[in-house]
Amino acid sequence: EGTFGGPHGLKLALHHPGEAVTDPDTANRSPSKAEEKVLVEFLEKFIPQGYVRTLEMKTCLYTNTPDGHFVVDYLKEYGKDVVLAAGFSGHGFKFVSVIGEVLADLALEGATPFPIGFLRADRFDS
C-alpha cells in the first residue's frame, strides 16, 4: 500500500448520497460500515466473486450545487471583471478542457458561443 509497482485492488466510490458538511474542519472523516456494505454489495452484483477484502476506506469532500450542475458566470457585483466557475458537484474534472475554453471566452471576449445559460449563478436566487 502507498507504493507503485503493482495492482493493489480496485477503487470504488460512493458519489451520492453523502453527508452534507459546510466546514471541512468538522467533517466526519470516518467511513461507516453501512457505506462499506453498499460498495461491497455493488461489487458483488456487478463483479460476482470480485470482492476479497477491503484494503482501505477514506472520505472525500467536494462542492455540490442544489441541481448538480456547475456555476459558470460573471460575479454579479463586478460586471464582467470577475468570472466564476465553481460548484462542480463531483463531475468537473472531465469537463475541464471545455470549461477552460468557456472561461477564456468570458474573460477575453466578454461572451461565449457555448450554451452556458443553464449554468448561470442567479438560477438559485429565490
Ligand SMILES: Cc1cc2nc3c(=O)[nH]c(=O)nc-3n(C[C@H](O)[C@H](O)[C@H](O)COP(=O)(O)OP(=O)(O)OC[C@H]3O[C@@H](n4cnc5c(N)ncnc54)[C@H](O)[C@@H]3O)c2cc1C
Ligand atoms: C475524490 C474525488 C473524485 C472525483 N472524481 C471525479 C471524476 O471521476 N470525474 C470528474 O469529472 N470529476 C471528479 N471529481 C470532481 C473534480 O475533481 C472537481 O469537480 C474539480 O476538480 C473541480 O475543479 P475546481 O477547479 O473547481 O476546484 P479544485 O480542483 O479543487 O481547484 C481549486 C484550487 O484552488 C486552490 N485554492 C483553494 N483555496 C485557495 C486560496 N485561498 N488561495 C489559492 N489557491 C487556493 C486549491 O489548492 C486547488 O488547487 C472528483 C472529486 C473528488 C474529490
